[in-house]
Amino acid sequence: MSSITVLLLVLGFILLMEGAEWLVRGAARLGANSGISPLAIGLTVVALGTSAPELAVNLQSALGGHPDIAVGNVIGSNILNVLFILGISALITPLSVSAPLIRLDVALMLATSSLVYLLALDGQFSRLDGGLLFIGMIIYLVFSTIKCRRENMEVPHEYTEEYGLQKKGILKSLGLILLGLLLLALGARWLVAGAVEMARFFGVSELIVGLTLIAIGTSLPEAAASVVASLRGERDIAVGNVVGSNLFNLLAVLGLTSLATPAGIPISPAALNFDIPVMLAASIACLPILFTSHLIARWEGILFLGYYLAYTAYLLLYPLQHHDLETYNSTMLGFVIPLTAITLLVLVIRARRKP
Numbered sequence: 001m002s003s004i005t006v007l008l009l010v011l012g013f014i015l016l017m018e019g020a021e022w023l024v025r026g027a028a029r030l031g032a033n034s035g036i037s038p039l040a041i042g043l044t045v046v047a048l049g050t051s052a053p054e055l056a057v058n059l060q061s062a063l064g065g066h067p068d069i070a071v072g073n074v075i076g077s078n079i080l081n082v083l084f085i086l087g088i089s090a091l092i093t094p095l096s097v098s099a100p101l102i103r104l105d106v107a108l109m110l111a112t113s114s115l116v117y118l119l120a121l122d123g124q125f126s127r128l129d130g131g132l133l134f135i136g137m138i139i140y141l142v143f144s145t146i147k148c149r150r151e152n153m154e155v156p157h158e159y160t161e162e163y164g165l166q167k168k169g170i171l172k173s174l175g176l177i178l179l180g181l182l183l184l185a186l187g188a189r190w191l192v193a194g195a196v197e198m199a200r201f202f203g204v205s206e207l208i209v210g211l212t213l214i215a216i217g218t219s220l221p222e223a224a225a226s227v228v229a230s231l232r233g234e235r236d237i238a239v240g241n242v243v244g245s246n247l248f249n250l251l252a253v254l255g256l257t258s259l260a261t262p263a264g265i266p267i268s269p270a271a272l273n274f275d276i277p278v279m280l281a282a283s284i285a286c287l288p289i290l291f292t293s294h295l296i297a298r299w300e301g302i303l304f305l306g307y308y309l310a311y312t313a314y315l316l317l318y319p320l321q322h323h324d325l326e327t328y329n330s331t332m333l334g335f336v337i338p339l340t341a342i343t344l345l346v347l348v349i350r351a352r353r354k355p
Contacts, residue, residue, distance in 0.1 A: 005197040012191025013217045015183045016053040023180025029173040051248045053218040056188035058257040067265045072210020074254050075275050077219045081242045082282040083308035085223050089230040089238045090301025097294045105243045106286050112250045113283040125265040130258025137251035
């Protein structure tokens with residue numbers, strides 16, 4: 001792999017992070033200058049700030065003729081968010097979730113993941129599918145705003161707290177937004193170009209690159225926000241950031257990408273038969289938040305991390321057609337997954353029987 005490819009990857013990641021930073025600064029200040037409430041800014045700016053890299057990469061990939069990277073980025077990011085980021089956060093401190101809004105978001109994440117799987121069964125995400133998903137995002141934001149106002153809840157808005165809501169002038173705010181968009185566009189272009197060259201060099205599919213390298217890189221904001229929240233003891237934020245980001249990825253990122261692609265986004269059989277079901281299973285793994293004392297314990301965090309490592313190992317073994325692949329599949333499908341499912345079911349039944 002050439003040094004230029006490595007440089008493109010590194011610079012692409014850096015520009016994506018900086019672009020998201022400047023975009024959020026400008027959006028927060030423009031909202032304040034326009035008289036928009038901190039609640040509305042918190043609901044939109046946090047989701048935008050942590051998912052802007054995914055959106056930029058997806059648009060660049062889909063429009064540039066690399067749909068597998070676009071699909072892999074969204075699916076891989078959601079799998080990583082639940083299994084790896086929540087796993088790490090639960091290891092730091094058990095994640096007790098008290099906010100009813102977040103528990104509702106977990107149920108919505110499961111429902112949305114199921115919907116995405118159903119939409120994928122025909123082999124593509126069409127413009128109609130994209131419109132349906134994006135309308136769902138608008139409904140979700142409106143509902144969340146109304147719900148928070150009714151219950152007098154505060155939505156975490158770490159970006160607006162850091163950058164302040166003081167008026168800085170519309171022109172300056174627009175300039176920051178423009179700078180952020182330019183950096184995002186350039187970073188996405190370089191990152192996708194580097195990822196394509198990397199896939200060709202190692203002889204792996206663009207889907208695997210999207211599921212691993214691109215997904216990890218674009219999920220860095222979510223990882224940082226949730227880990228810091230766990231260290232500070234702000235457990236609702238740690239979980240809410242992951243769940244909200246997953247919803248935004250599926251409804252807004254995948255929805256907008258499908259809308260922007262005239263012919264839709266084709267879905268590879270590998271993604272349809274394996275990766276999207278894994279994403280759905282990861283969402284199901286969050287059900288204990290709803291039923292078992294609203295808690296993700298440390299042992300569950302270890303379980304999440306173990307599954308992510310197992311999933312990543314499969315992605316690495318599959319292209320090589322390793323001789324242990326069949327044994328690995330049999331072990332995972334015939335023992336580990338059923339045992340975990342039974343354990344979670346028992347926990348749910350016990351929790352439901354408690355007075």
